[in-house]
Amino acid sequence: MDESKIEKTLVLIKPDGIQRSLIGEIVQRYERIGLKLIGLKMLVPTSDFVEKHYTLDPEWRMKNGEKTIQAYKEKGENPPTEDPMEMSGMTLEKLKKYMSSSPVIAMVWKGANAVKIVRKITGGTEPLTSDVGTIRGDYVLDSYQISDASDRSIRNLVHASGSVKEAEDEINLWFKPEELMKYKLVQEHILYDVNLDGILE
Numbered sequence: 236m237d238e239s240k241i242e243k244t245l246v247l248i249k250p251d252g253i254q255r256s257l258i259g260e261i262v263q264r265y266e267r268i269g270l271k272l273i274g275l276k277m278l279v280p281t282s283d284f285v286e287k288h289y290t291l292d293p294e295w296r297m298k299n300g301e302k303t304i305q306a307y308k309e310k311g312e313n314p315p316t317e318d319p320m321e322m323s324g325m326t327l328e329k330l331k332k333y334m335s336s337s338p339v340i341a342m343v344w345k346g347a348n349a350v351k352i353v354r355k356i357t358g359g360t361e362p363l364t365s366d367v368g369t370i371r372g373d374y375v376l377d378s379y380q381i382s383d384a385s386d387r388s389i390r391n392l393v394h395a396s397g398s399v400k401e402a403e404d405e406i407n408l409w410f411k412p413e414e415l416m417k418y419k420l421v422q423e424h425i426l427y428d429v430n431l432d433g434i435l436e
């Protein structure tokens with residue numbers, strides 16, 4: 236098997252995922268596609284840690300600010316500011332409050348195309364518009380409009396790394412190398428093995 240195609244990605248079950256008793260449902264979605272769980276922990280992150288997590292990518296603040304301003308315009312509303320950095324600063328403050336409010340679960344999932352596959356299963360950022368069949372589309376009904384009106388973060392159950400680089404940085408932040416398990420899953424044989432020998436008796 237070509238190991239270079241095998242990726243690792245970070246998933247966080249956010250406070251609302253735990254409070255809504257959806258841990259099992261969420262884990263099952265990633266598990267049943269064939270990904271391997273190689274790290275798992277539960278903790279209450281500090282507000283500073285949450286900031287560190289979201290600002291690991293120096294471009295996140297600019298990109299997130301632009302995305303949020305665009306979202307306001309698409310629904311015909313004036314954004315509170317036209318400055319992307321100021322905008323994402325406001326989003327970040329709300330995220331710090333949300334993510335440090337109670338326990339979260341951090342997981343590392345490994346497998347072929349893990350980063351993209353996990354984003355696909357997770358769905359788009361806004362539950363109102365994320366696809367049916369995704370976690371955010373199926374289990375939560377929040378929207379930018381409602382969350383912005385209440386001046387809080389959109390509650391979307393999970394975080395998932397957005398790229399291979401983001402995943403690497405996030406996994407290093409949340410896990411020590413020795414906390415990641417190295418083991419084989421029996422199903423990897425049928426998922427990845429070229430020859431499929433040793434199955435028939």
Ligand code: GDP
Nearest residue numbers: 299303306326359360379382383387388389391
């Ligand atoms: P993700 O990768 O899909 O989680 O999205 P981002 O990395 O852009 O944003 C991180 C988190 O910030 C999201 O999951 C939301 O909880 C929150 N968030 C992002 N953009 C907005 C926004 O425009 N409005 C509100 N209320 N929350 C947002």
Ligand code: MG
Nearest residue numbers: 394395396397
């Ligand atoms: Mg993101």
